[in-house]
Amino acid sequence: MAAETGTPTTLTLKSNDDELFSVAESAAILSVTIRNMVEDGCAGGVIPLDNVDGKTLASVITYMNGISAIPADEEKKKSYRDKFLSDKDFETLADMVLAANYLNMSCLMDAVSAKIAQVMEKKSVGWVRRKFGIENDYTPEEEAAVKEEHKWTFEGVETDDDN
């Protein structure tokens, strides 16, 4: 592979809105989906990624390049991931978790899932509904019942700051 021959191979990835990206093979094979294509020898031309749009693919590639530049040091990789995800909004994160799933990149997937979960931590029920666009489908009686059952979880919950 690239590292052995000394001449870095570049792959061309195409998003579903027809944007082209070139990325070093050594970085791209973080995605198991792409790695399988490379190993099967069908990564010669353009690799079409039908489920990822250009904006999301651009940030995934930024991540691929960033993380593969870090030598095997879990601590540093983790802090890179935290920094990489720190400024992403929820829509971007949702797109990224779908892309990471499609590309089969478990490290990115776990990091994004943890980040989304972190957003929910210690937040009120109403806040989670608004932030994640989740419809409250309980009737008032059901909601009262389910809240009563989970009363023990409301201790230390942050009060709503953006009503």
Next chain:
Amino acid sequence: KIRDGDYAAESSAAKKVVGNSFSVPKFLREVFTEELGQASGGRRRHWLLVLAVHAVMLDSGFLEFDKKSKKVVRGFGFHSRGDLPSDLSLFYTPVPRGAFAENVIVVLKFQPLGKFMTVYGALDNGSSKRSTYSVQLNEDRLVPFLKFVWADCELDGGLSNTSPEKEVSKFWIDVKDKLVSPLLIDSYKKSGLEYLPCFTSLPADLKLNILECLSGVDLARVSCVSSELRSLASTDELWKSKYVEAFGDLDVLMFENWKSAFVHMRDFVSFKPITQSCLLQPPFEWGYCYNHQPPPLMPQLFNVQLPLWMQNFHNYGPWI
């Protein structure tokens, strides 16, 4: 043209079925009971899978639509349908939310082939350029579990080591992710509404991945957000890992599920340091330790005989 009044009535009827039950098996059972209640044995079997898919559609906010009368169909009307035809098509329309007034129809085609049933779904707009989604169901595998969930009847010997709830949830997630959710997203697009990537639109396994990263307390609170999240956040596997994370790998057999084990253990752990220091003396200050509640199942948990004063600790004041 569909009148708004019909929609409103139907959507509240659908909500009523959905709202009263929190878990997939319960919801299924209600739909089954309502539709198949008086049908004879042989005919039921073939309709079970169709009805189960129908229930997923209802749960996701679709209602059946009669193309001839241009009306939403109340109830599935199993009795008037006779035997399962070899190519059954059912039409659905999404329950309008906000500006969702445009008349969007989706069609499901059921094609039984031997023991398999393939369900195809697409927007019913007559154009050739439309996406079709499909899911294949194995009748032999699913029907015993569906029957069990519906009627609580005995499982055959070979199936007794599997959990019907788990199998049915797997079916539910499969149908939702492969068929129903894509149809819902297409319906949104068709009516010109943007379907933003929101938590609800993620596939169920990705949602579970996210929920797994939450602490037990946060996970439990998320149940209050919506009935879908409640159903996801009740997954026993999830709670087993939360339990092990928090309290180590203990065999807890006396609870019906890992969530209640977690809740009780949590109460117990927060209570433990106090019991240890109080064991040899009467508990003068217990009123403050307990949030004024009786002790959470401690004797059952460790199977120890408590001293009499502890069993009767309610008699010790001051309780506020």
